[in-house]
Amino acid sequence: MKTTVAQLNQHIGETIELEGWLIKKRSSGKIAFLQVRDGSGEVQAVASRAELDDASWAAVESLTQESTLRLGGAVRADDRAPSGVEIHLATCELLDQSPEFPISPKEHGVSFLAENRHLWLRSRRQRAALRVRSEVCQAIRDFFYERDFVLIDSPILTPAACEGTSTLFETDYFGNPAYLSQSGQLYLEPAAAAFGKVYCFGPTFRAEKSKTRRHLMEFWMVEPEVAFLEFGGLCELAEEFVVSLIGRVLDRCGAELDVLERDRTVLEASVAPFPRLTYSQAIEQLQAAGVEIEWGADFGAEEETLLASQHGKPVLVTHFPAAIKAFYMEPDPDDPKQVLGVDVLAPEGYGEIIGGSQRIHDHDLLLRRIREHELPLEAFEWYLDIRKYGTFPHSGFGMGIERFVAWVTGLPHLRETIPYPRMLNKIYP
């Protein structure tokens, strides 16, 4: 019967049929060991010249890296194999012989691999990283679905450059300029008034002329927004969210973390509660560690790394100076020069994975902030409406999932955490 590699351990002792690609082959002339993948997993098939008919042996001999094949044989348990099974080959059919595959087991330069992303996807590490991404995305959907959040897909095409056009991709929308969304938050807040708990999870865009391992021009962001949720509850939600996602990856992506040689220590230690420190405490810690930084300055990658690495698990930094945060953040009632914002910093140098806040829900205060920030008022009229007609305290956060996936997989660069990365001067294929 036809099956997949992932299902083989349910067919031990049986004769099965598989279709897939050759990863590599070792042959002594009388016995050949085929490493085969079919998308669901990898398995070794053992071919013995003496036991195969001529056509099957010829097929085995003609297999090159990435050739497609159909094989038949008996499934045997094999404790040494990562899959736990091995196939004793009975028949082999060459479906398509691949010419020399551009990506061989030898080392390749990053730009060569990037140009061949459509083929690089087949490599073991790339498959592992993107399987983790896929699992994380489903875990995110499940997290919010189970908590009765309503999915509100925010628009990509937006009419106004709310905070300046410098990092926006622009397009022509039937004669008017439109911009690719950098966040769904403004569109979620009205929906929170309709559904209470909402989230969006889609692509976002940032035309930033920066070329670092932490930036992509197109990335996916998940953003929950909750009516009547205040700052304390927001911090709990963010913590619960991160803990839940890490648990899911540890639970279901063990094989992928093995392929990526990910040390699980920090992931396993990342259980609740996460350490919390105010921005002011963070500044003191940094100063004590010898960093030259004054109250009021934003953290750079170095500061974030230092703050998070001290605890061996993610850290929540709260109560930032208003001046370095977005206009819509609710002031701290105890000290209005601070805002009720929270960043979650990942350890091991991965920096900010979540940024969130309670939002200003007082109409006049928000109006004042828009004016202070010299933002175009007409673009925010509908946003102000949410404070006009039955306003309500509310809070939300955003998480760029490539950063999160990079951290849990231990990958140094975001480009391997998304199927087709868009970077500065890099949009092919």
Place this chain on the structure above:
Amino acid sequence: MKTTVAQLNQHIGETIELEGWLIKKRSSGKIAFLQVRDGSGEVQAVASRAELDDASWAAVESLTQESTLRLGGAVRADDRAPSGVEIHLATCELLDQSPEFPISPKEHGVSFLAENRHLWLRSRRQRAALRVRSEVCQAIRDFFYERDFVLIDSPILTPAACEGTSTLFETDYFGNPAYLSQSGQLYLEPAAAAFGKVYCFGPTFRAEKSKTRRHLMEFWMVEPEVAFLEFGGLCELAEEFVVSLIGRVLDRCGAELDVLERDRTVLEASVAPFPRLTYSQAIEQLQAAGVEIEWGADFGAEEETLLASQHGKPVLVTHFPAAIKAFYMEPDPDDPKQVLGVDVLAPEGYGEIIGGSQRIHDHDLLLRRIREHELPLEAFEWYLDIRKYGTFPHSGFGMGIERFVAWVTGLPHLRETIPYPRMLNKIYP
């Protein structure tokens, strides 16, 4: 204790606290009936002047449509209430008094509602439609997750105008033109070679100068792609998918379908197997019904409606003329002027909800098709690579979810099936 409307039936006989918005109020001067919503649902609270303190009664009196309130009271079972419960009010606090809400229970014109989409979202029918959308989206994710598909987010920013620029949104990508994606399919096929079964589900864009109830400029599309899946299996997958989604909506969105006054007859009848007819048979049926159409012509809305309405459930139309379908569709081995494409047509006038095909996997044939269609070869080189290095039969389809949601909810226009619709000359808010 603080709770939500959706949870009230677990607190019958208890005293609870709720925060939400006033939908409307009826008052006799001594007794007031408040209809309250909190995002999770709607409930009636009964306020008696004699039992409330002055502050609470004053709050009740000051409540206007969409004012926010905090109420406390006892939960009582009430069989007449849609929620099954009613609240006997003990305390009421006005959180924010709303000025006259622009969208009152009276009728409003469509363009007024569209301009106020951020407020219109709060209306009962809009909430019902978007809750169905949210459920459908999760059902789609679950369908593929449970079947071991890997989510492959295809890029939005793409470097080449593969099939002409006329319906593409263009942007400047650091000095080069880039285009917003109309489909993830080309990016999924390489991933199918890595993961076997993949899908993408994200926003897609079509700058089409058409203003019909069936078109949006920005819409969400789900596209599975499966390695070693041939045409018969594709038709089964599409059928299983639609049946599964309808079942989920019937199972979990009963209240929403009630609000939308959706006749469930056709949905309940939409179980497997769906009728299948070839394009040629469809042409004969249309001609027999008096439609003037010749073999070779594409179906319009009228033809789709007629074909699907005869069966009272979705219909699969297969084996289209090659000339009216995309260049990458596999020819029918029995008749090469036809292709192995399938459209799923929804009944009740909703037309095509799914379009799919087996893809050409022969390198030279695909190359010939690209040339015949006068497509820019250099834009397809990486796509051809998938046929060069271990090619494999594969198939996939795409479903625009707004069309599907419009059908299951019985909504006449796509604009109510997406939170913030983008239509011709309509991109606000």
